[in-house]
Each structure stands twice: as structure tokens, then as C-alpha cells.
Amino acid sequence: MTAASTEEKRAAISEAAIKMFARKGYHGTRIADIAREAKVSYGLVYHYFKSKEEIVTFLFQRKWDLLVGVIDSIQREEVGFERQVEAVTSFLIESYRLNPELIEALVMEITRNGKFIKGRNLRLLEKALSGMESMVRSGQARGEVRTGIDPKVVSYAFFGSIESILTGFVFKTLPQDDAAVERAKQGVRDLFIQGLRPIHGDRVLAAQPA
Amino acid sequence: MTAASTEEKRAAISEAAIKMFARKGYHGTRIADIAREAKVSYGLVYHYFKSKEEIVTFLFQRKWDLLVGVIDSIQREEVGFERQVEAVTSFLIESYRLNPELIEALVMEITRNGKFIKGRNLRLLEKALSGMESMVRSGQARGEVRTGIDPKVVSYAFFGSIESILTGFVFKTLPQDDAAVERAKQGVRDLFIQGLRPIHGDRVLAAQPA
Amino acid sequence: MTAASTEEKRAAISEAAIKMFARKGYHGTRIADIAREAKVSYGLVYHYFKSKEEIVTFLFQRKWDLLVGVIDSIQREEVGFERQVEAVTSFLIESYRLNPELIEALVMEITRNGKFIKGRNLRLLEKALSGMESMVRSGQARGEVRTGIDPKVVSYAFFGSIESILTGFVFKTLPQDDAAVERAKQGVRDLFIQGLRPIHGDRVLAAQPA
Amino acid sequence: MTAASTEEKRAAISEAAIKMFARKGYHGTRIADIAREAKVSYGLVYHYFKSKEEIVTFLFQRKWDLLVGVIDSIQREEVGFERQVEAVTSFLIESYRLNPELIEALVMEITRNGKFIKGRNLRLLEKALSGMESMVRSGQARGEVRTGIDPKVVSYAFFGSIESILTGFVFKTLPQDDAAVERAKQGVRDLFIQGLRPIHGDRVLAAQPA
DNA sequence: GATGAATGAGTTTTCATTCAT
DNA sequence: GATGAATGAAAACTCATTCAT
Incomplete structure (x- = not known):
């Protein structure tokens, strides 16, 4: 571990x-674990990061930025709502493959520990959510999505799924396995595409109050 | 805190x-915090629970049991798939109200911390999931739910939503606010009811590959 | 180390x-040293004190309070300036005997480390100094001390000595040895008593400018 | 920081x-702080000094040597005790101006941290003290200073003041401000000059035992 | 000579857990 | 049952010092 630029080193440590x-969760991970994994002394970790928390923060920033960026670009494409849902679903599910x-880490800690769904990360998550919300809203405006449903609720349900x-x-x-992943992708896609498709006079379904 | 049966004391401590x-997360909560909240010395906590972990375990057991029980009973009711979706959705969303x-705690720790989605809790979660899966599967058998979708995927998507x-x-x-909670309830319900409804020749939608 | 009240324990630890x-200075002393000396686990030290710094703070507060109190009471006695100087000198020098x-600790850390001559301790030190300053000023008012000298400067010189x-x-x-300590006591006393005694027309001496 | 002789570099770093x-105390100062202040990489500090401790040692050596040298030369001058006291007092107080x-550093660390009043530095301090002691002793021999006072005690009191x-x-x-500094200078000088002046039958004063 | 990346021993501090009363 | 004093393992973090370039 000698050469490599500062940025490369920070990247290596955050990898x-x-x-x-992903393996042990934030609290379960000691700085020494990260150092060992990065083949580096733990003192060096502090050369590059001020604290344990800064590591997660850095990590989230880069990865969420990427994720949000992709969703954002999909939202901008003028391909119709269904194609957008398909693209986002594919991207997210494929990311795991x-x-x-990375997904494990994000799932384990980012999504899973309230502490980190705060500040910047919360805002990034919201950006992803609002990207989807916009897609829904635009779809409604274009008549591609039925109007009797709250776009914000849809965006939460979608990412939750x-x-x-x-x-x-x-x-x-x-x-x-690949088939199962494919099945998952199709399932979510179909669920949201059909679930949001406008129907005759719309608002038709609304199950009667129990 | 003098009289009261062992069970009552355990309940008080777990409350x-x-x-x-809910407030500070599992790792952020010290035994002393729980003791103070329960107006009890922290030594006493160890009379009623072997360890911190046993507290969460106990807590999950009771609450998840309840939750799983409700889902289970809904599943058993012969009211048609849509009514079941409606009932489960209502129950879960209303629980928050x-x-x-409790929901915060479950959300913060149970759902959110991998460590506890292990062992018994994982099994309980799976029971909830498989309850929903069964409903979907039965719905498919009765022709109330379209067949081109994986019931397991649906159950994950539903609880994720x-x-x-x-x-x-x-x-x-x-x-x-109440209106918003109502909107959320309707949104999820409609999404899954319409999203799973069989359509003419079914499998119709499947967005063409990009 | 089982019984004993909280206050007694705090006292024992601070002793x-x-x-x-005194032996190793503030920075040279590890919590573990204090714990070992007090025949206590180091965890217990944190039961009684929030941090290492709180220990010094507590220690200073008690000891300086005592010291300042004595000086204060001497100042209040109406026994003439020379008797007061004598009393303060004796008290301070005897304290060491x-x-x-304790004196070592105070000398090593309190007096010797800028960090602690801050806040409260600075104020206490100033109280001691201003006690002496008042004595000088009163002495001047009564004609027992010559007036051509700044009382504040005298107080600093005195405690510095x-x-x-x-x-x-x-x-x-x-x-x-006792004789040496006695000699020191007399030296300081005589120096300040004679050095401050009014002379004929006063201001006589003022060595001519070099 | 390219050219410059080794000595110049050592001087720059020690400045x-x-x-x-002076600003943060010995323990509060990191090598990196010194390096930054000297506009030098911290690795380079180790080219010129073996360790942090060597820096203080070097620094003390030069400064104390200077100080001791001045006192020494004053002591050698045959100008009478009072003129000597005046000269030393002026020199020391003026040094601050x-x-x-430098004075802060000496006050903060040299005088204030036991660790460094050891070995060489202790010896230097003693040299300064013994310089003053000699002046007193000589003054006594010449009848300029009263004899009933321990010269060693006087020297400690003087430097302490x-x-x-x-x-x-x-x-x-x-x-x-300048006036206050002047007042301090006069105060100390007058105190010691008058305080040590022989009086009629000498030993006259000795306050009666309490 | 310079640089700053790399190292790791050493310390403080936290807190679950035990145990004497 | 109840209390909270006592314990000590565990982990984050600091920083003097070394060393490859």
C-alpha cells in the first residue's frame, strides 16, 4: 500500500x-476490520477519514449520488411512464446482481439505520423518491397514469417494494438465481404498471369501506 | 414499582x-435508559431479562406474534382476495395511528437492523410474508389474481410498500394527518388490488424488452 | 472498596x-494509575467522575477553596499588616510540611499548567491574589505599608516567592529539613515585611535610573 | 524552505x-503544528530534531543559556548589590516586552512543566538561581545586604516574584501597558532592595512568634 | 534534503453485566 | 425483589515516529 493518490486511497478504504x-453492519464493524480488509494499518484509516462516521458519509454520498443520478436521467427521458418504471426497476434490481x-451495505445501513437516514442521505433518498413521484405526476398529466392515486404514496410503495x-x-x-431475479424484476414492474394504469372511468375500483 | 407480577414487570420494562x-435505536439505547424510562433500577432489568438482546427478542416475539396472528386470521377469512388486501393494509397502516x-421501534430496529432479522424474528417476518403469499396464491387459484406474477415477489413488494x-x-x-394516512391506505390497497387483477388474456402487459 | 458514601468515594479517588x-503530572497520569492507587477498577472512576478533567477540576475546587478561605480569614483579622504577612506565609509554607x-500536585499542575489556570481556578488564584492585595492596600491606608508600591505587584511577587x-x-x-523550612518561612516574611515598611519620607530609595 | 543552513533551519523550527x-503548551502542540507554523513538512522536523523532546531541550538550551549568560555577566559587574538587582529585574521584565x-513559552512549559525542569534545564535554572544567590552572598560580604536572611531563599523568592x-x-x-510594566519593574526592585537592606543592628525586625 | 503516507502503541471512554448488600 | 456500586472488555481515536519515494 504505497503509491496511489489520495482519492484512490479513500476509494480503496471505502470499498x-x-x-x-455489508457483512457485519455499521456497529458490528470495527475500524480495524476495515483497515485489515483494505490491507492497511488502522492508523491510516484516520489519515484519510476523520472518523468512522465520515466513512459512511463519504460512502453514501458517492453511491447515492450515482443512484439518484440514474433515476434522475431516466425521469428526464421522454419515453412514457411504463418504460420509465421498467427502466428504474431494471436498474435497481440489476444493481444487486x-x-x-454495495447493495447489501446500503440495505444494511443506509436504509436500515435511522441514524443515517438523516441529513444529506435523507435528502438523497427524498430526491430518488421525488424523482419517481415526478414520473407518476407527469404520467397522470399525460393520461398514462390514473389520477385517483397519490403520487407520493406510489413513490414510497415503489421504492419500498x-x-x-x-x-x-x-x-x-x-x-x-438469474431466473428468480428476472421474476422479481417483472413482478414489480407489472405490479406498478398495471396497478397504475388508468381504467375506464378511473376510480372505479375503490373497495367499499369495510 | 413494588408489587406487580413478573409478567407485568416484564411487560412494563419492554414497553x-x-x-x-424507537427514540434512539438499539445500539443507541443503554440499559440505564430503559431502566430510567421504566422507573426501575438498571440492576432490576437483569432480574427480568437475561440480557439486552433478550429484551428485543421478547419484545419482538410479543409484537410480531400479534401482527402475524392478525395477518393469519385475515388469511383464513373467506372474503376474497381484494377484501383481504384491504384488511391487511388497513390493519398495518392503522397500527401506526x-x-x-411501537411501529417506530419495529421500523427502526426490527425491520431495519439485520441482526434482528435473524433467527426467530426472521421466521416471524417470513410467516407474515408467507401469509400474504398464501393469499395471493389462493387468489390465483380462485381466479381472482392474475397468474403471471410470482406470489412471493408480491408479498415482498406488499410489505415493502x-x-x-x-x-x-x-x-x-x-x-x-388523518387524510394523508387514509390516502396512503387507499393508495397501497388500490395499487395491489388493481395491479394484481386478472386482465382479459392476462400476461397482456409485459412491457416489451428495451 | 465496597461500602462508603458517594462523597467518600469521590474523595478517595481524588486523593x-x-x-x-503529584508524582507524574496530569498528562503523565493515566486513569488506570488513579484507579490502581485508589484500589478500584478504572471503570469505577467513571462512575464517579465524568472524565479525567473533571477529576482535576473537583480536586482544585476543594483544595483551592480551602486555601482561599484561609487567606480570606487572615485578611479579615485586624492584627496589622506584618502579622498578616506572617500568618499567610506560615500557613502556605506549613501546608507543604x-x-x-497536595502541594506537589497543586504546584505541578494547577500552578504549572496553563490549561488549568483558566476558568474557575484562575478566578480562585485571583481571589488569593486579591486577598493579599487588599491586605497591602489596607496596610497602606493605615500607614503600615509604604505607598510608593503597587499592591497588585506586591501580591504577585509574594505568591510567586x-x-x-x-x-x-x-x-x-x-x-x-525543618530548619530549612523555617529559614524559608522567615526569609519570605522578613523580605516582605521589611521590603514594604514605610521609611522616613518614603519613596526615598528609588534607585536612580541607569 | 529550500536553501538555509542546518543551523538556520533548526532555529526556524524552534522559533x-x-x-x-506558548500558544498551546507542550502536550497540546503536535509536531504537525510546529511544522505548519515553520512552513515545513512534518517529516522534515525529524531531519533536524530527533524527537519532540529534543526540540524543547534545544529551545531551552539556547534561551536559557542567553538568560543565564546575562545574569552571569551582571553578577560579574562590580556595581553594588542594588544596581545588580535593578539590572536583573529590568532585563527579565523587559524581556517580556x-x-x-518566548516568555510565554518559557513560562508555560519550562517553568511550568516539571518534566522539563529536569536534567539540563533544571541545572540552568539552578545556575540562574545561584547567580542571584551569589549576588546576595557577595552583597552580604560587602555589608550591602543584611545577613539574617538565607541567600538561597532570597534567590528563589526573587525569581518566583x-x-x-x-x-x-x-x-x-x-x-x-508600558506604565504597568514599569510599575512592576519598580515594585520588584524596591521590594528586594529595601527588603534586603541592612538595618541598624540588623535582625531587628523578626516578628515575634505568634 | 523534502515530503507526507504509513504504522501502531497507548489512552480515554463506554456500557453490558455481575454481585454484594 | 431491589439497588446501584463495581468490573473490565472492547473500541474509537491520537500522534510521535519511521520510511519509501
């Missing part, structure tokens, strides 16, 4: 942190 | 624990 | 702290 | 060290 957080450890499924992958309560 | 876990602290919305309530990123 | 601070470790001599004792650069 | 020690940071006043300047508990 190690992702691995450890590509980088399960994805998160839940990813959690299922992480905790192995859902099968993770 | 205090719920409050504190009735006992927000609910959890996400409850989290929104807990973190105040969703409005919590 | 141990005095010993260690009675409790050398004492401190310096105590330091000599602590660092063994001055002999500590 | 920076003086500033930092000329280089307050000066130190205390300088500390007052450093900690701003004494005014630092």
Missing part, C-alpha cells in the same frame, strides 16, 4: 468499508 | 424498551 | 489522583 | 515551536 458494513455487496426484494436477496430469503 | 428503541412508538410508508410517517417525510 | 498527579503531595520556594521543596533543589 | 508551545512569545509577574502578563491578569 473495504462497504464490504465490512452487479454489486451485491424494491428495497424489500433486495433485502430478500441479501438475507437469502428470496432465491437469487 | 419502556420500545419507547427507547394507534401505536406510533407498507414498511416504506410507515417509515415515511416515522421520519416525517410523509404527512401524518 | 489517589492527587498522589498520582503537612501535605507535601512562595510558589517558587515550594517548587524548590518539591524538586528537592531546596533542603526540606 | 515555530516557541510560538506553538521584547519577546512576549518575576515569574509570577510575567505569568500575570501572559495570562492578562496584570495590565501590560
Whole structure:
């Protein structure tokens, strides 16, 4: 561990942190674990990061930025609501296939520990949510999405669905083979596409009050 | 805190624990916090519980048992899939209105901390999930739910949606007034009812591959 | 170390702290040292004191309060300036004979580390100084002390003299036998008594400018 | 920081060290602070000094040597005791006016931290003290100083007085304007000159035992 | 000579848990 | 049952010092 730029080193350490957080959670991970994983002395970790918390913060910032960026760009594409839902679903579910450890870390800590759903991260999460909310709203404006449903509620339900499924992958309560992943992707997509499709006079369904 | 049966004392302590876990999370809560909240010396906590972990375990057992029990009984009712979805959704969303602290605790720790989605708790969660899965499966058998969708995926998506919305309530990123809660309830219900309704030849939608 | 009231325990721990601070200085003393000296686990030290700094603070408060109190009461006695100087000098120099470790600790850390000559301790030190200043000023008013000298400067010089001599004792650069201590006491007393005595027309001396 | 001889570099670094020690004390000063102040990488500090301790040692050596040298030369001058006291007092008090940071550092660490009043520094301090002691002793031999007082005690009292006043300047508990500095200088000088002046039959004063 | 990345021993502090009363 | 004093393992963090470039 000699050369490498400061940025590369920070990246290397935060990659190690992702691995450890995914494996043992934030509280379960000691700085020494991260250092060992990064093949670095733990003193060096403090050379690059002020504290344990700064590591998570840094890690979240980069990864969430990426995630939010993708959702944002999908939202901008003018391809119709259903295509957008499909694209976002695919991207999120595929992310797990590509980088399960990262998703595990995000699922384990970001989503899972209230402490980090605060400040910046909360705002990023909200940005992702509001991206979806906008898609729904635009879809409603274009008549592609029925209007009798709250777009904010939809956005929460959508990301909740994805998160839940990813959690299922992480905790192995859902099968993770390619077919199963594909099935999950289709399931969510279909659920939201059909669930939001306008129907005849709309508002038709509204189950009668119990 | 003098008389009271052992069971009452355990209950009192675990109620205090719920409050504190909701407020500060599992790791952020010290035994002393729970003791103070329960107006009890912290030494006494160890008379009633072997360890901090046993407190959460006990707490989850009772609350999840209740929750799972309700879902179970709804599943048993022969009222048709849509009515069941409606009932479960109502029950879960209403729970927050009735006992927000409990939901916060469950959301903060049970759902959110991998450590506890293990062992018994994982099994309980799975029981809830499989209850929903069974409803979907039965609905499919009765022709009330379209068949081109994986019931397990649906159950994850459903509970994920609910959890996400409850989290929104807990973190105040969703409005919590009665109208908003009602809107959330309707949104989830409609989404899943319409999203799962069989359509003409079914499998119709499947967005073409990008 | 089982019974004993909280106050007694705090006292016991701070006595141990005095010993260690005297021996190794504040920075050189580890909590573990204090704990060992007090025959107590170091965890217990934190039961009674929030932090290492609180220990010094507590220690200073009690000891300085005592010291300042004595000076204060001497100041109040109407016995003439010379008697007062004599009394204060005796008290301070004798203190070392009675409790050398305490004086060492005070000399080592309180007087010697800028950090602690702040806040409350600074104020206490100032109270001691201003006590002496008042004595000088009163002496001037009564014609017992010559007026051509700044009372504040005198008070600093006086305590500086004492401190310096105590330091000599602590660092063994001055002999500590009874005769030597007596000699020190007389020296300081005579110096200040004669040095401040009014002379004929006063202001006589003022060495001509070099 | 490219050219410059080794000696110049050592001097530059130790000047920076003086500033930092004055500002934050020895323990509060990190090598990095000194390096930053000297506009040098902290690695380089180790090219010029073996350790942090060597920096203080070096710094003391030069400064104390200077100080001791001046006192020594004053002692050698045959100008009578009172003129000597005047000269030493002026030199010491003026030093603060000329280089307050240096005095602060000396006051903060040298005088104030037992650890460094050891070995060489202790010896230097003793040299200064013994210089004054010699002046007193010589004065006694010449009949200029009364004999009923221990010269060693006088020397401690004298330097203690000066130190205390300088500390007052450093900690701003004494005014630092020119008039106040002048007043301090006169005060100490007068106190010791008159306080040590032989009186008729000498030993006259000795306050009666309480 | 310079630089600053790398190291790791050493310390404080926290807190679950035990235990004497 | 009840209390809270006592314990000590565990972990974060600091910083003097070394060393490769």
C-alpha cells in the first residue's frame, strides 16, 4: 500500500468499508476490520477519514449520488411512464446482481439505520423518491397514469417494494438465481404498471369501506 | 414499582424498551435508559431479562406474534382476495395511528437492523410474508389474481410498500394527518388490488424488452 | 472498596489522583494509575467522575477553596499588616510540611499548567491574589505599608516567592529539613515585611535610573 | 524552505515551536503544528530534531543559556548589590516586552512543566538561581545586604516574584501597558532592595512568634 | 534534503453485566 | 425483589515516529 493518490486511497478504504458494513453492519464493524480488509494499518484509516462516521458519509454520498443520478436521467427521458418504471426497476434490481455487496451495505445501513437516514442521505433518498413521484405526476398529466392515486404514496410503495426484494436477496430469503431475479424484476414492474394504469372511468375500483 | 407480577414487570420494562428503541435505536439505547424510562433500577432489568438482546427478542416475539396472528386470521377469512388486501393494509397502516412508538421501534430496529432479522424474528417476518403469499396464491387459484406474477415477489413488494410508508410517517417525510394516512391506505390497497387483477388474456402487459 | 458514601468515594479517588498527579503530572497520569492507587477498577472512576478533567477540576475546587478561605480569614483579622504577612506565609509554607503531595500536585499542575489556570481556578488564584492585595492596600491606608508600591505587584511577587520556594521543596533543589523550612518561612516574611515598611519620607530609595 | 543552513533551519523550527508551545503548551502542540507554523513538512522536523523532546531541550538550551549568560555577566559587574538587582529585574521584565512569545513559552512549559525542569534545564535554572544567590552572598560580604536572611531563599523568592509577574502578563491578569510594566519593574526592585537592606543592628525586625 | 503516507502503541471512554448488600 | 456500586472488555481515536519515494 504505497503509491496511489489520495482519492484512490479513500476509494480503496471505502470499498473495504462497504464490504465490512455489508457483512457485519455499521456497529458490528470495527475500524480495524476495515483497515485489515483494505490491507492497511488502522492508523491510516484516520489519515484519510476523520472518523468512522465520515466513512459512511463519504460512502453514501458517492453511491447515492450515482443512484439518484440514474433515476434522475431516466425521469428526464421522454419515453412514457411504463418504460420509465421498467427502466428504474431494471436498474435497481440489476444493481444487486452487479454489486451485491454495495447493495447489501446500503440495505444494511443506509436504509436500515435511522441514524443515517438523516441529513444529506435523507435528502438523497427524498430526491430518488421525488424523482419517481415526478414520473407518476407527469404520467397522470399525460393520461398514462390514473389520477385517483397519490403520487407520493406510489413513490414510497415503489421504492419500498424494491428495497424489500433486495433485502430478500441479501438475507437469502428470496432465491437469487438469474431466473428468480428476472421474476422479481417483472413482478414489480407489472405490479406498478398495471396497478397504475388508468381504467375506464378511473376510480372505479375503490373497495367499499369495510 | 413494588408489587406487580413478573409478567407485568416484564411487560412494563419492554414497553419502556420500545419507547427507547424507537427514540434512539438499539445500539443507541443503554440499559440505564430503559431502566430510567421504566422507573426501575438498571440492576432490576437483569432480574427480568437475561440480557439486552433478550429484551428485543421478547419484545419482538410479543409484537410480531400479534401482527402475524392478525395477518393469519385475515388469511383464513373467506372474503376474497381484494377484501383481504384491504384488511391487511388497513390493519398495518392503522397500527401506526394507534401505536406510533411501537411501529417506530419495529421500523427502526426490527425491520431495519439485520441482526434482528435473524433467527426467530426472521421466521416471524417470513410467516407474515408467507401469509400474504398464501393469499395471493389462493387468489390465483380462485381466479381472482392474475397468474403471471410470482406470489412471493408480491408479498415482498406488499410489505415493502407498507414498511416504506410507515417509515415515511416515522421520519416525517410523509404527512401524518388523518387524510394523508387514509390516502396512503387507499393508495397501497388500490395499487395491489388493481395491479394484481386478472386482465382479459392476462400476461397482456409485459412491457416489451428495451 | 465496597461500602462508603458517594462523597467518600469521590474523595478517595481524588486523593489517589492527587498522589498520582503529584508524582507524574496530569498528562503523565493515566486513569488506570488513579484507579490502581485508589484500589478500584478504572471503570469505577467513571462512575464517579465524568472524565479525567473533571477529576482535576473537583480536586482544585476543594483544595483551592480551602486555601482561599484561609487567606480570606487572615485578611479579615485586624492584627496589622506584618502579622498578616506572617500568618499567610506560615500557613502556605506549613501546608507543604503537612501535605507535601497536595502541594506537589497543586504546584505541578494547577500552578504549572496553563490549561488549568483558566476558568474557575484562575478566578480562585485571583481571589488569593486579591486577598493579599487588599491586605497591602489596607496596610497602606493605615500607614503600615509604604505607598510608593503597587499592591497588585506586591501580591504577585509574594505568591510567586512562595510558589517558587515550594517548587524548590518539591524538586528537592531546596533542603526540606525543618530548619530549612523555617529559614524559608522567615526569609519570605522578613523580605516582605521589611521590603514594604514605610521609611522616613518614603519613596526615598528609588534607585536612580541607569 | 529550500536553501538555509542546518543551523538556520533548526532555529526556524524552534522559533515555530516557541510560538506553538506558548500558544498551546507542550502536550497540546503536535509536531504537525510546529511544522505548519515553520512552513515545513512534518517529516522534515525529524531531519533536524530527533524527537519532540529534543526540540524543547534545544529551545531551552539556547534561551536559557542567553538568560543565564546575562545574569552571569551582571553578577560579574562590580556595581553594588542594588544596581545588580535593578539590572536583573529590568532585563527579565523587559524581556517580556521584547519577546512576549518566548516568555510565554518559557513560562508555560519550562517553568511550568516539571518534566522539563529536569536534567539540563533544571541545572540552568539552578545556575540562574545561584547567580542571584551569589549576588546576595557577595552583597552580604560587602555589608550591602543584611545577613539574617538565607541567600538561597532570597534567590528563589526573587525569581518566583518575576515569574509570577510575567505569568500575570501572559495570562492578562496584570495590565501590560508600558506604565504597568514599569510599575512592576519598580515594585520588584524596591521590594528586594529595601527588603534586603541592612538595618541598624540588623535582625531587628523578626516578628515575634505568634 | 523534502515530503507526507504509513504504522501502531497507548489512552480515554463506554456500557453490558455481575454481585454484594 | 431491589439497588446501584463495581468490573473490565472492547473500541474509537491520537500522534510521535519511521520510511519509501
